[in-house]
Amino acid sequence: MGKTMKVKKTKAAAGTSNTQALPFNTDKGQHILKNPNIVNSIILKSAIKSTDTVLEVGPGTGNLTVKLLEQAKKVIACEIDPRMVAELNKRVMGTHLHNKLEIRPGDVMKAEEWPYFDVSVANLPYQISSPFVFRLLLQRPLPRYAVLMFQKEFADRLTAKPGDKEYSRLSVNVQLLAKVEHLMKVKRTEFRPPPQVDSAVVRIEPKNPPPNICYPEWEGMLRLAFLRKNKTLSSIFHQKQIIELLRQNYEAIAKVQKKKVPEDLDMKTHIESTLVESGLGEKRARHMTIEDFLKLLLAFNKNGIHFHV
Numbered sequence: 001m002g003k004t005m006k007v008k009k010t011k012a013a014a015g016t017s018n019t020q021a022l023p024f025n026t027d028k029g030q031h032i033l034k035n036p037n038i039v040n041s042i043i044l045k046s047a048i049k050s051t052d053t054v055l056e057v058g059p060g061t062g063n064l065t066v067k068l069l070e071q072a073k074k075v076i077a078c079e080i081d082p083r084m085v086a087e088l089n090k091r092v093m094g095t096h097l098h099n100k101l102e103i104r105p106g107d108v109m110k111a112e113e114w115p116y117f118d119v120s121v122a123n124l125p126y127q128i129s130s131p132f133v134f135r136l137l138l139q140r141p142l143p144r145y146a147v148l149m150f151q152k153e154f155a156d157r158l159t160a161k162p163g164d165k166e167y168s169r170l171s172v173n174v175q176l177l178a179k180v181e182h183l184m185k186v187k188r189t190e191f192r193p194p195p196q197v198d199s200a201v202v203r204i205e206p207k208n209p210p211p212n213i214c215y216p217e218w219e220g221m222l223r224l225a226f227l228r229k230n231k232t233l234s235s236i237f238h239q240k241q242i243i244e245l246l247r248q249n250y251e252a253i254a255k256v257q258k259k260k261v262p263e264d265l266d267m268k269t270h271i272e273s274t275l276v277e278s279g280l281g282e283k284r285a286r287h288m289t290i291e292d293f294l295k296l297l298l299a300f301n302k303n304g305i306h307f308h309v
């Protein structure tokens with residue numbers, strides 16, 4: 001995020017935006033919400049308090065921003081395109097909203113630090129969906145929640161439940177850290193220019209406090225479990241390369257802990273018996289709940305089987 005830009009006062013009024021002449025750059029995800037009813041619905045569902053500081057990413061010409069400014073104590077708007085920064089500036093300058101707005105020009109993902117915010121509301125550029133969500137969940141202090149527009153397919157993966165076709169590593173990783181709720185579908189025709197796909201608005205409420213687990217271990221185990229999400233864990237963990245990987249990890253950790261690796265260690269049998277112990281060997285990742293995955297990791301780690309060295 002670049003340096004904060006102070007909004008200067010002039011005569012232009014909020015609520016109007018002369019965007020007709022502004023060519024939109026779809027490489028930067030510039031699809032502007034043109035239906036005010038959708039903007040109003042997002043605002044309603046965002047339930048912003050008058051004491052809230054809101055982080056908006058990609059304000060564009062400010063359709064959502066001016067409505068957020070009416071609700072919030074402060075809006076911090078991060079925008080990569082200097083033309084949009086100028087447009088937003090022009091739209092809000094000279095209005096009663098201007099002193100609540102802080103524009104941060106630049107790429108939000110390249111900012112070393114994000115400012116403090118209570119809530120994030122954004123019609124996100126789709127190319128940063130995944131890194132944005134994970135960075136949001138790593139932000140401290142944790143925001144109360146975020147209301148974000150995503151490409152519909154991404155939103156479906158975020159909200160998918162065990163057994164759904166879209167249930168994936170993304171679903172599990174995000175739902176480990178947050179309560180995720182689908183709010184509304186938005187057709188591609190509601191944007192100018194229209195994107196290739198429909199969108200959906202999702203509410204993400206971080207679990208606070210977050211679960212107390214070792215994330216690299218969790219992530220390493222999930223990668224293996226989801227290699228083939230329709231296969232049973234037993235058959236995945238039967239694969240030679242995986243047994244070899246886990247044997248190497250076992251030895252590396254034993255070395256660090258100055259423990260002796262049993263001479264008769266048969267890693268294949270050790271993994272098999274751990275799966276039997278956990279009662280999850282015949283489960284498939286696509287049907288497993290977060291609690292199942294947590295139970296599995298606990299069982300592996302208890303028996304010295306690790307996914308991260």
Ligand SMILES: C[S@@+](CC[C@H](N)C(=O)[O-])C[C@H]1O[C@@H](n2cnc3c(N)ncnc32)[C@H](O)[C@@H]1O
Pocket residue numbers: 028029030031032033034057058059060061062063064078079080081084106107108109123124125126128
């Ligand atoms: C989908 S448009 C949303 C525009 C406006 N908020 C609306 O709803 O009509 C996405 C906006 O994000 C901006 N943008 C794209 N990548 C960005 C990034 N990495 N950091 C900050 N802004 C970005 C684009 O320039 C564009 O203004």
